[in-house]
Amino acid sequence: MTFPLWYILVPYAAILLFGLLFLFFNLFHLLRYGIESGKTLALMGVYVVSFLLVAGASLFFLSSFNWRQEVDPLQLLPFNPENTKTFGV
Amino acid sequence: MMQLNHLPDSEPGEEVVLFLRRHWIDLVKVFLFTSLLILVPVFALTVLTFGGIQVFENPLGGALAAVILSTYAMIVLILTITELTDYWLDSWIVTTERVIDIEQLGLFNRVLSEVHLSQIQDITSETRGLFGTFLTFGNVFVQTAAEKERFQFKNIDNPDQVKLKISELTQICKIHHHHAKTESSSLGSEV
Numbered sequence: 001m002t003f004p005l006w007y008i009l010v011p012y013a014a015i016l017l018f019g020l021l022f023l024f025f026n027l028f029h030l031l032r033y034g035i036e037s038g039k040t041l042a043l044m045g046v047y048v049v050s051f052l053l054v055a056g057a058s059l060f061f062l063s064s065f066n067w068r069q070e071v072d073p074l075q076l077l078p079f080n081p082e083n084t085k086t087f088g089v
Numbered sequence: 090m091m092q093l094n095h096l097p098d099s100e101p102g103e104e105v106v107l108f109l110r111r112h113w114i115d116l117v118k119v120f121l122f123t124s125l126l127i128l129v130p131v132f133a134l135t136v137l138t139f140g141g142i143q144v145f146e147n148p149l150g151g152a153l154a155a156v157i158l159s160t161y162a163m164i165v166l167i168l169t170i171t172e173l174t175d176y177w178l179d180s181w182i183v184t185t186e187r188v189i190d191i192e193q194l195g196l197f198n199r200v201l202s203e204v205h206l207s208q209i210q211d212i213t214s215e216t217r218g219l220f221g222t223f224l225t226f227g228n229v230f231v232q233t234a235a236e237k238e239r240f241q242f243k244n245i246d247n248p249d250q251v252k253l254k255i256s257e258l259t260q261i262c263k264i265h266h267h268h269a270k271t272e273s274s275s276l277g278s279e280v
Contacts, residue, residue, distance in 0.1 A: 005152050012156045019163040025196055026174045033178050033191075033199065035108070036090035043177060047170050054166045058159030071149040 006067040016055060023051050093182070100186050107183035107254060111176060111244045112226035119172045126165045130158055171196055181242045183255055186262065188231060190240050204235045206255075206262035214252035231255065 027044055034040040091097075093105050134154075137144055145151040178193035189203040209231055216227035229242040229251050245251060 005149065008153055008156050012160055015160045015163050019167050022167045022196075023170065026170050029174055029178060029193075029196060031090060033193070034090050035180070036092045040090065040177070043173070047173075050166060050170070054162050058162055062155055062159060065152045065155060066148075067152070069148065071152075073149065 002070040002072050004067070005065070005069050005071050009062070009067060012058075012062070019051065019055070023047060096182070096184065096189070099184070103184050103186045105182060105184050106258060107181070107251065109181040109183070109242060109245045109251065111179055112224065112246050114220060114224060114226060115176055115244055116173075119169065119176065122172075123165060123169045126168075130161055179243075181240075181245070183251075183258065185258060188240060188255065190242075202237045202240065204231070204233045204237065204240065206259045207266050208234045209255070209259045210234055212252050212255050212259070214248040216248060229255070 026047060030040055030044050030047075034043075093108060096103070096105070134144065144154045175193050175195065178191065178199070180191045182189040182191070185206075187203050187205050188209070189201070192200045192202075194200065211230075211232035213230040213232075214227060215230070216222060216225070221227050225247050226244055227248040229245060229248045231240040231242070232238065233240065242248070242251065
């Protein structure tokens with residue numbers, strides 16, 4: 001039984017959207033309830049930059065895989081003879 | 090955003106004397122916790138590698154590990170950001186007229202309390218532990234005659250000096266109020 005590898009990107013996409021939503025919530029709270037100062041604005045900038053860095057790095061890392069290929073879940077099992085490379089057999 | 094020189098419901102001539110946040114040691118705790126969380130996948134991958142399991146050699150295993158790591162990184166980031174927001178929005182403002190306690194409890198829970206200085210009955214400062222003593226941070230408790238009986242300034246810098254300052258402001262406020270009462274009662278008796 002095989003499935004296209006990109007299926008496992010779906011939960012990641014959900015987490016990414018969730019993260020974006022929480023970033024927005026945090027920025028909203030700082031904007032609404034924070035004390036008006038350069039430090040608050042700087043903190044908001046740090047949030048945005050950190051999010052972009054983490055999202056960018058993870059997308060770059062994920063782009064190194066071929067997501068269009070079909071994969072078999074049995075590939076993960078150690079006693080599968082095809083897994084000599086993975087399990088050092 | 091809230092402006093310190095334009096606080097809501099401020100009285101004429103009211104000035105901000107102290108604006109306090111929690112001591113930076115609380116930030117250190119957040120960053121230490123984040124660092125620990127970052128080390129977990131590093132440790133796991135190291136153990137797998139030493140155990141002879143080359144996770145990224147397997148097309149499915151590698152992709153799955155990449156997705157798990159990316160998801161984990163995003164979750165750690167969001168947790169850290171949320172803790173930082175909680176730290177940043179917790180604050181205590183002492184003005185010439187009142188004490189305002191702003192407590193952010195998570196992201197969607199916020200408690201704002203204030204008490205007039207004339208309603209303050211007792212102020213206690215507390216410094217505990219090795220770190221508290223050497224880094225001079227601790228708690229200040231303000232006992233009031235208001236609806237919220239006790240205000241707590243948690244993990245603030247120099248709690249003893251904060252206590253002295255609030256005591257001084259409370260005394261000044263009470264003297265002013267006493268004079269204002271005396272003047273209005275003498276005006277009333279003249280009429």
